[in-house]
Amino acid sequence: MKILKGIGYAVGLPTILVLFWAVATAGEANFFVPTPATLLATFAETWFGDRILSDVLPSIGRLIVGVTAAIIIGIVAGLLIGSVKWLRDLTEPVLEFFRAIPPPVLVPVLMLLMGITDSMKVVVIISGCIWPVLLNTIEGVRAIDGVLSDSAHTYGITGRARIRHLVLPSAGPQIMAGVRQCLSIGLILMVISEMFASSSGLGFTIVQFQRSFAIPEMWSGIVILGLIGVAMSFIFQFTERRILRWYHGLREVENAV
Amino acid sequence: MPSETTDKNNVTKPAPAGRTLQNNDAMLSVRGLKKVxxxxxxxxxxxxxxxxxxxxxxxxxxxxxxxxxxTTLLKCISGLMAPTEGQVLLDGVQVSGPPKKMAVVFQEYGRSLFPWMRVRENVELPLKNQRIPKAERDRLVDEALEAVGLSHVPMSYPWQLSGGMQQRVAIARAVAYQPEVLLMDEPFAAVDAQTRADLEDLIRTVWKKLGVTILFVTHDIDESVYLGERVIILSSSPTVIQEDLVIDLPAERDQLNTRSLPRFTELRHHVYEQIQLAKAGHRPAAAAR
Known part of the structure; x- marks a missing residue:
């Protein structure tokens, strides 16, 4: 019963929105806005074919590689910079500078330097995704409780054990907040990296449809992007709930008091 | 009060008022400790x-x-902070970082346990870190949880427990670590009065059972007299020892009878007076400059 209710809430609003859309587009035929039925039909014929292999999966693959690399590099560098005071003082202004640069402006430069390759696209994704993870990790590491740190120290928990049992879990909530931002930036950059001088990928395909006035096809591509975003968000929430179960429990107890 | 020592700095510094022992008798020695x-x-x-x-x-x-x-003193003794002058010796060895033979229980129980670990994991972690074999680890953890009366909640998270129980977990962690010296920094200052009485008795029990050396820091005069065999009274800052008092109460203590002994009242009275003097800025004769 509880599960049914949950599903009801999850699909309720989407159903209403689709119905509204169907009613609104039922009367006249607007060239730029397809009906749900048209879109569904186009969706199937556009994407359930070669395009899955040639465009969708490679795009998702680059997204996963880029986002994963950004998360790993961000956490490792964040742990290092957050733990070492002089390194923090040294890197802070530089990090602020690089963070301020919008990654799309790097695309033409990277294209010249690396060519129109998969690695170029992955680098674009990393260059934008790394910041929230890196900066949040640094903040999380800095915010470790003094008493907890002293406790660990008196029990001889130092070096790698300290990172594993104290620093990482303690910075966990902050790191996860960074990862959440990183995922949405990743999706945006995945599309952008394929919009310039590319010959395959979701971003390229959608732009191609736009230019050839294949309007329902273009919409179906946008729908795919939305679905990828939803899937990423679900995976994230599921993982976050597992990793930070203690944190949510602690927060509930604190709020109840 | 012990006589003046032959410390060569005697002329410039106030003489120590604390009780000292022959070198090999002392488990913990604090010598001319100064922190600026x-x-x-x-x-x-x-x-x-x-x-x-x-x-x-x-x-x-x-x-x-x-x-x-x-707290400054405790941090220097536990090796978390380096003293400006003087030294701390644990079993004859100078303390320069947190020593293995020492455990510390802090006042802020909510901030000294790892909230992402269950009770059992919290107690076990220091042992795991020392690579103690699993079988022995399990035995030590079980015994420690048993000793503090928490064998029934090993799978709870610390924040699911009451304040008093959290402090018991912290004590169990210290006990399982098998320290020779246990430092406690106002450990019961943040728990309610009834829990506090229970925890005081727990400390006496654990102390008798394990024969561990305990230095218990508190601002509560009753607590210090009830718990200690000896009470070291500090002056106001900059700190010297105001008095080193032997508590000659019977070894078996309980909350009702011990606290109603005439001797308890006398000792409590005496400590109270000394603290009042200390607050008023009075300094022991030996420390006057």
Whole structure:
């Protein structure tokens, strides 16, 4: 019963929105806005074919590689910079500078330097995704409780054990907040990296449809992007709930008091 | 009060008022400890000169008015902070970082346990870190949880427990670590009065059972007299020892009878007076400059 209710809430609003859309587009035929039925039909014929292999999966693959690399590099560098005071003082202004640069402006430069390759696209994704993870990790590491740190120290928990049992879990909530931002930036950059001088990928395909006035096809591509975003968000929430179960429990107890 | 020592700095520094022992008898020795904090507003002398010894298996309480540098002293003894002058010796070896034979229980139980670990994991982690074999680890953890009366909640998270129970977990973690010296920094200051009485008795029980040396820092005069075999009274800051008092109460103590003994009242009275003197800025004769 509880599960049914949950599903009801999850699909309720989407159903209403689709119905509204169907009613609104039922009367006249607007060239730029397809009906749900048209879109569904186009969706199937556009994407359930070669395009899955040639465009969708490679795009998702680059997204996963880029986002994963950004998360790993961000956490490792964040742990290092957050733990070492002089390194923090040294890197802070530089990090602020690089963070301020919008990654799309790097695309033409990277294209010249690396060519129109998969690695170029992955680098674009990393260059934008790394910041929230890196900066949040640094903040999380800095915010470790003094008493907890002293406790660990008196029990001889130092070096790698300290990172594993104290620093990482303690910075966990902050790191996860960074990862959440990183995922949405990743999706945006995945599309952008394929919009310039590319010959395959979701971003390229959608732009191609736009230019050839294949309007329902273009919409179906946008729908795919939305679905990828939803899937990423679900995976994230599921993982976050597992990793930070203690944190949510602690927060509930604190709020109840 | 012990006579003046032959310390060569005797002329410039106040003489130590704490009880000292022959070198090989002392488990913990504090010698001429001084701590000066360098701040933007100039140096602040928190601890001026402290010298005392703890015999192996002794339970001593440190009391002092608030702001008398109790926490500073404890941090220096536990090796978390380096003293400006003087030294701390544990079993004859100078303390330069947190020693393996020492465990510390902090006042802020909510911030000294790992909230991402269950009770059992919290107690087990220091042992795991020392690579103690699993079988022995399990035995130590079980015994420690049993000793503090928490065998029934090993799978709970600390934040699911009451304050008193959390502090019990912290004590169990210290007990399982098998320290020779246990430092406690106002461990019961943040729990309610009834829990506090239970925890005081728990400390006496654990102390008798394990024969561990305990230095118990508190601002509560009753608590110090009830718990200790000895009470070291600190002056106000910059701290020296105001008095080193032997508590000659019977070894078997309980909350009702011990606290109603005439001797308990006398001792409590005496400590109270000394603390009041300390607050008023009075300093022991030996420390006057």
């Amino acid at each position: 904090y360098q701040t933007d507003g100039g140096p602040i002398e928190a601890v001026r000169n402290l010298t005392f010894d703890l015999r192996a298996g002794e339970l001593a309480c440190l009391v002092g008015p608030s702001g008398s540098g109790k």
